[in-house]
Amino acid sequence: MRTKIQPKSELYQLLTPQQIADLAESLIEHRELPRQYGYVGTGAQHWNQQSTEELSPATNRLLNADQAYLSELISRRERWDVVDLGAGNGLPARPLLSWLVDAGRMGRYVATDISADMLRMAEHNIRTWFDGAVPFEGHIIDLARQPFATHVGRTPRLVLHFGNTLFNLRNRDQAFGMVHDNMTANDFLIQEQYVDSPQDRLTRSARNLGPAQRLPPGRRFLVDLLGIGEDLYTLESGYDLQRSERFERIRLTTGASIRFDAGPVVDLDAGESLLVIRNPIHGRAESLAKLGEYGFTTPHVHHSDDERRLLTVSTVA
Numbered sequence: 319m320r321t322k323i324q325p326k327s328e329l330y331q332l333l334t335p336q337q338i339a340d341l342a343e344s345l346i347e348h349r350e351l352p353r354q355y356g357y358v359g360t361g362a363q364h365w366n367q368q369s370t371e372e373l374s375p376a377t378n379r380l381l382n383a384d385q386a387y388l389s390e391l392i393s394r395r396e397r398w399d400v401v402d403l404g405a406g407n408g409l410p411a412r413p414l415l416s417w418l419v420d421a422g423r424m425g426r427y428v429a430t431d432i433s434a435d436m437l438r439m440a441e442h443n444i445r446t447w448f449d450g451a452v453p454f455e456g457h458i459i460d461l462a463r464q465p466f467a468t469h470v471g472r473t474p475r476l477v478l479h480f481g482n483t484l485f486n487l488r489n490r491d492q493a494f495g496m497v498h499d500n501m502t503a504n505d506f507l508i509q510e511q512y513v514d515s516p517q518d519r520l521t522r523s524a525r526n527l528g529p530a531q532r533l534p535p536g537r538r539f540l541v542d543l544l545g546i547g548e549d550l551y552t553l554e555s556g557y558d559l560q561r562s563e564r565f566e567r568i569r570l571t572t573g574a575s576i577r578f579d580a581g582p583v584v585d586l587d588a589g590e591s592l593l594v595i596r597n598p599i600h601g602r603a604e605s606l607a608k609l610g611e612y613g614f615t616t617p618h619v620h621h622s623d624d625e626r627r628l629l630t631v632s633t634v635a
């Protein structure tokens with residue numbers, strides 16, 4: 319006997335029919351909630367809050383600590399377009415944009431994001447901070463399947479990847495392949511990522527699966543939208559040693575049948591789990607090797623004082 323579940327009507331307003339079909343397929347084929355669909359409606363507000371209070375200040379500190387190098391990089395060309403991959407609210411990019419404006423080298427700021435709600439926030443922020451000095455262009459793109467190159471011209475580009483966006487994707491190799499193929503020899507990929515220390519590894523090996531209390535609101539959003547109430551699952555968070563991924567997943571305590579309007583039925587048994595988020599975390603050497611595998615050359619690396627965050631500047635040359 320399975321509990322019948324109806325997704326909330328809001329789901330059909332916030333996601334396109336194609337996205338809902340993809341979400342259902344991901345549940346059926348991979349037992350995974352695609353994280354990229356969770357940044358709409360109140361999900362976007364949750365991200366904005368977390369980004370503003372907690373995450374973007376850390377990215378900004380990392381950029382500021384590497385300002386000398388980044389300013390020298392900016393000075394190498396007359397003008398740069400900036401392409402922000404999964405721009406969110408635009409906050410992590412703010413220091414770079416202000417250095418470009420101050421140097422008189424700001425071209426276009428091309429914010430790409432799967433979520434129109436996030437792009438609206440980014441546009442509002444950019445206009446407020448820069449008062450027209452940063453020409454904003456927002457493009458709704460699913461970087462898991464669409465290129466960004468159609469939206470950019472011949473000006474050299476600084477391509478920003480902050481906040482783990484592509485790492486969260488199930489098919490991240492394909493996404494990085496797309497980014498690589500969309501860049502030219504004049505462009506630079508500026509990426510921030512979390513890295514592991516040897517001590518982190520030891521701690522994880524000793525305690526790689528733990529119960530967690532409750533999903534934070536941002537990551538609970540899509541679960542709630544599907545109608546999967548908290549009485550139907552327990553939460554697990556841990557570290558998958560084989561995949562080098564931190565994960566959160568919900569494990570159903572009862573069988574459930576999710577019935578999409580005019581769409582598929584997703585049958586889940588008691589004891590099955592659904593992945594809510596994955597975050598691959600490598601050590602510094604592996605992170606650089608991964609960039610190499612994707613075809614990037616990385617002439618510059620900077621890390622935070624605690625060595626948990628790595629800023630890399632890579633080319634496809």
Ligand SMILES: C[S@@+](CC[C@H](N)C(=O)[O-])C[C@H]1O[C@@H](n2cnc3c(N)ncnc32)[C@H](O)[C@@H]1O
Pocket residue numbers: 353354355357365369373374377403404405406407408410430431432433436459460461462479480481482483487
């Ligand atoms: C983790 S947030 C990072 C935002 C920002 N870069 C930062 O560092 O704060 C992910 C952002 O990328 C967007 N996003 C997630 N998956 C995406 C995809 N497949 N294609 C385009 N945008 C995506 C989300 O809507 C969200 O705004």
